[in-house]
Amino acid sequence: MHLPTSLFASFLQSRRVLRHFRRPTILWHEHAAGARQQVPPALAQGLRQVAGEDAAALLLRLGTREDGLTPGEAEARLAKSGPNEVGHEKALPLWLHLWLAYKNPFSLLLTALAVISYLTEDVAATVVIATMVAVSTLIRLVQERRSGSAAEALKAMVRNTATVLRHGGDGQSVQQEVPMRALVPGDVVHLSAGDMVPADCRLLAAKDLFVGQAAMTGESLPVEKFATSHAAAADGGAQTDVVALPNIVFMGTNVVSGTATAVVVSTGARTYFGMLADHVMAAGPTATAFQAGVNQVSWLLIRFALVMVPIVLLVNGFTKGDWMEAFLFALSVAVGLTPEMLPMIVTSTLAKGAVQLSRRKVVVKRLDAIQNFGAMDILCTDKTGTLTQDHIVLGRNIDVLGAPSDEVLEFAYLNSYYQTGLKNLLDHAVLEHAELQVNLKLHEHYHKVDEIPFDFQRRRMSVVVSERDDHHELICKGAVEEVLAACSSARIGGAEQPLDAALLARVRAVTAALNADGLRVVAVAMKEITPGQAVYSVADEAGLTLVGYIAFLDPPKESAAPALQALAAHGVRVKVLTGDNDLVAARVCRSVGLAVDGVLLGSAVEAMDDAQLADAAERHTLFARLAPLHKERLVRALRSRGHVVGFLGDGINDAPALRAADIGISVDSAVDIAKEAADIILLEKSLMVLKEGVVEGRRVFSNMLKYIRMAASSNFGNVFSVLLASIFLPFLPMLPLQLLVQNLLYDISQIAIPFDRVDDDLVRLPLHWNPGAIRSFMLCFGPISSVFDVLTFALLWHMFGASDVAHQALFHSGWFVEGLLSQTLIVHMIRSPRLPFLQSRPAAALLATTLAIMAVGVWLPMGPLAVYFKLVPLPPAYFGWLVALLLGYATLTQLMKRFYLRRFPWQ
Incomplete structure (x- = not known):
């Protein structure tokens, strides 16, 4: 069966987009132990040779000098060696991207159905199903390419740099800040505390240099590095662990303290880090909490499909006697139950959200971090620059x-x-x-x-x-x-x-x-x-x-107090974690209106076990005199209590906590290691900017939930109606082709959901994945459509005489129109808990697509294409009844919303 994996598999196609935003240094250590044993012999031998070589001889071999390359030499080498990037994926050729957009179980299922229709000489069905596949594929292709372009544009807004010595024509050298991607072998770089090591380098000079290599080895303690030649490596010591070479520093590690001058020996994919990157990417992506949430919802719908589709097949096979037609109908129902627009909705909603956030001075490095941003209920932050003016x-x-x-x-x-x-x-x-x-x-x-x-x-x-x-x-x-x-x-x-x-x-x-x-x-x-x-x-x-x-x-910011109030009003509690003096921190907190009920010092954090610390972290607002690992422990303690924790930091001492948080937030002026560890970069270090980002993240998530709620409730009602009709009707309630066309039109009407408005009430509190709430929503709202479907059946059977095989086309046409219009109407009824159109207005794009699809749905049975879909014109009197049915449907749905809101939260 394809169904158990189909729903989420197509979403994972978007990993080509998400990978643009992944923070590599946080993930490599998970694979480091195994990867270190798989270092290519040539790479290991080359590094040992560099470690054992005399510095002057190495510079001569690399064709460089102690005062670096000239700008012209660097440019020529860059053209030859390529950019200093790891795991960089070139833009896919259009033909390959088109194939990947098509290659998912949904499209394969529809293609198989089209082939069967062609073999049975059902040309109309073949054309419609092929159109359905083409539309779905093209929408996904366009959205993914647009998302990829947005990702690249956002990446360009945040660039890490390295300090490089450039040799001038007059014999003098100057220090320059250049993008890390522009480094080449032979460049001489200066390193100091807070810097990311930009490439694999051999140290030429070092002073009390301690380097954090957790990204490579998983070991939390920094190691000291020296500039002297490593004699054991020169002797061919094959047992020497490459990472342990004392005069080699590696791309992806960071300088904890001290200073150094080093020469670049390898860049990009030729570095040790590049080898680890290839190993990790070959192993496939690790599911994030966001992806796990999508997966949970997917499995909820899949389990429903696995139960209902076989029942539809058996009921129609036994009652109608035509097992082939029953099989095709069951396949059509399976397609209808599968929300094939989910990957497109998720990808385009996240991409649009990332662009919207960038306009609010928030740059998203990982698309799926947006959901955590909206779900954040505790923000941990330093005081400098957020509560204070950052102008000391x-x-x-x-x-x-x-x-x-x-x-x-x-x-x-x-x-x-x-x-x-x-x-x-x-x-x-x-x-x-x-x-x-x-x-x-x-x-x-x-x-x-x-x-x-x-x-x-x-x-x-x-x-x-x-x-x-x-x-x-x-x-x-x-x-x-x-x-x-x-x-x-x-x-x-x-x-x-x-x-x-x-x-x-x-x-x-x-x-x-x-x-x-x-x-x-x-x-x-x-x-x-x-x-x-x-x-x-x-x-x-x-x-x-x-x-x-x-x-x-460092005077308090004027915007800090209103920003704290706005965050509190949106369900986000702020806790201050600082290495500064407790008296100074308490004074600043009180001056901006942040209540301080006692201060927890780093020495107290050190003495607590994890359970005690979790209790203390819940109670206290201010934590002072903290070491970097204290901040990390506090973040983990809050997460252990079920909170979604954001951490805002810009210093080297903030990197462990940024990694430990659900959502790491830094600023564009931060040290390299902090920017690399963060999921989101603020272009302005301000809590008000952060609050705007949180609200936008919730809007994005709310629009995704709209589609999932609509798909779940609509599918449940439709299949229930199909089962009832299949039991009592002497013919199929709708032909497979008609069901597929209806599903295609409904899918097109959903394209504008990512651009829809979101009520302010819906972004006032954090939003979390809650499959249980979606199940409740489906059970409450799904049967309503079935009530009006049954009324439609009765109307067509008794009032318009569609009660036998000879008149089944009239029955199919009537239910086709009513089903499509009720499905598109439900979009507006349940997109908001408020009264639709009056208290909550949809975006113009969503309203336009809805009206267009409803018009097409009414026109199809009445127009020249009706014969191809085996539909017939409906009598004028039917449309009066149809309006009454739709008004009743809208009224009952609004009443159900009141019932639902008294028992469940609207999420």
Whole structure:
């Protein structure tokens, strides 16, 4: 039987479109363990050779220099090697796409029916069925190609870049940001915290470089990489795991901390990541929660078809005696029961939704993420840039006891100026004091010796500078408690005092007062070191002297409070997850009207098991001083309670939570790893933009549900009517050809559903897949059409004499018109819980297709084509009765809506 897989199989054809939006780095690790054992020997040997080769020899072999390629060289190599893309699928040729659009069980079933009709010399049936196949195939082809074009246009709006050294004609080199897809072998790239590694690269220089390789290995802890040649690889150590090579960094991984310079050795499909991509794509796509929801609904309809179609065959075979005709009729019923427009409706609705979202500054990377966007009931977000203006200004620079101090600002400026890692908004606020370059005479008196990059465990970073070449100064800045942990003294009034318990208490009182005022405090410390040391490490961050603090203000956004109110009105609860100080975070939350009933700190999260954390996550609104893995645990804890959780983040520390969320949301200004991990990218970091996106996601989902509800209820009623008529009539209630034409016309009337309006009430709360609700809807509304079908049967039998085989054409014609008009009418009756046309108006496109199909349905028996479909003109008196039947149908359906709404939610 084709039916058990037919309904969902055609939907999966749209994976060619959805694959454009898939986030690869999140999926590869699921297959990494098996794939690592299948590394092609040539690839493994090549990487080992690169790892063991002397850096100068490698650069010579690659035809490049330490300061990179010239723009002309890079352009020529790009033309030769192709774009640096993995798993990229070229646009399908039109003929192949046409074949794939046709090749589904629905079309195959109809084609078989057309062949049988042709062999039995039923030309009219052959033409109609062939038309049905052609229309269905062409609609799917056009929609998928339009969706593919929309996908490519949206992809072009979000591009990751890499920092590349370009060699100039004057012997100088400059750093440039170029799209990752434009990288070529031989390019020299600069890497720092938050960057995605853009290709397989050999390190030329590295400083405290830690790389997250979970996308490749599934291992959560980052690994340290070094720039030295790997002797074991050079010796041909075939046992060396390729991923473990310490001087090779791989496409798809990300820099957790530190900095590096590396040369690109392979790009695109020739990378280790490209090999994994081919392995994963060959294994086929993994069903998402959205696809699982479609599948559940599909199986509901399939089970109904599997029960009803054999019954129709047996009843007509035994009562009419013509088993071939009964078989063809049962096949026609099977076609009628199959909502063959589902793949087209789903694909076009999602594609249209993605385009609509892009107009609201929301770029969708994965089409099926739209449903999760609309179903989201909890949003987890950082405060910076969402609740605040994301424009941090330096508010105060003060000494240890709170007095203004220019010396503290000077030390902070030196630290921010010379660090080469991830410069955050705090650094940019400090560097706005450009006059200090002149005051400090940076280029005359200072040069950089080394730096100790930031990481999220230490939460501080240091630079070492040489002042007039007579001593080194290690300058450290970072979170207050983490800097204090490295200090043994404090500078007060120009003199150093031991940082004892009493002084520590005074320090904490000063910083707490600043936090209570809503200021974010960064501690600054330093120590002088005798020259002679060239390389410094975390171990040197000890015995520091606390100099003072720099405090920053990030004012609340004016739009934050109304946006929070709008989200709450739409059933979305907002929780703030931040690594910042709890006092600062609480002050910001209260200023925008977000109730804070206690704060859960990262230390408390660490101490809880999963069950305790799930309880705490439900109760609390604000979570502060969190590490990246704390955010991930909180997201998973909320999901374990049945919530659909969105996470909004833009930093490297947000990547684990973005991956764990049902819907990962980032912004176009985010670090590469955050954008890569997200499902949706906001072109403006605003909760109001997010709220508009949520509402649009619900509109998209609501339109898909309309079609599914209509198909389910209409099919149920039609088959019930067919069964009743088959039992009592001496002839078939409708010929197979007529049933197919009716089904074709009805399908065409549904094309405009993706463009329909959606009532505001229907997008006020999150929408979820609920097969049980669809079943209830089908059972409540399906029998109504059967009531009026039976009344039509009685009318045709008794009033118009269509009671024997000789007059069956009149019966077929009457039921053909009534069935088609009632089916198209039901679209408007159940598209909204409100009173149709008066309280809820359909889109013009849907109204136009409905009227056009109703007109065609009335014209067919009356026009010149009637003979081909074995229909006959209907008597004028019939149309008066038909209007009365349709009015009664509409009235009873409206009454049933009231009954239904008292017992079930309208979804």
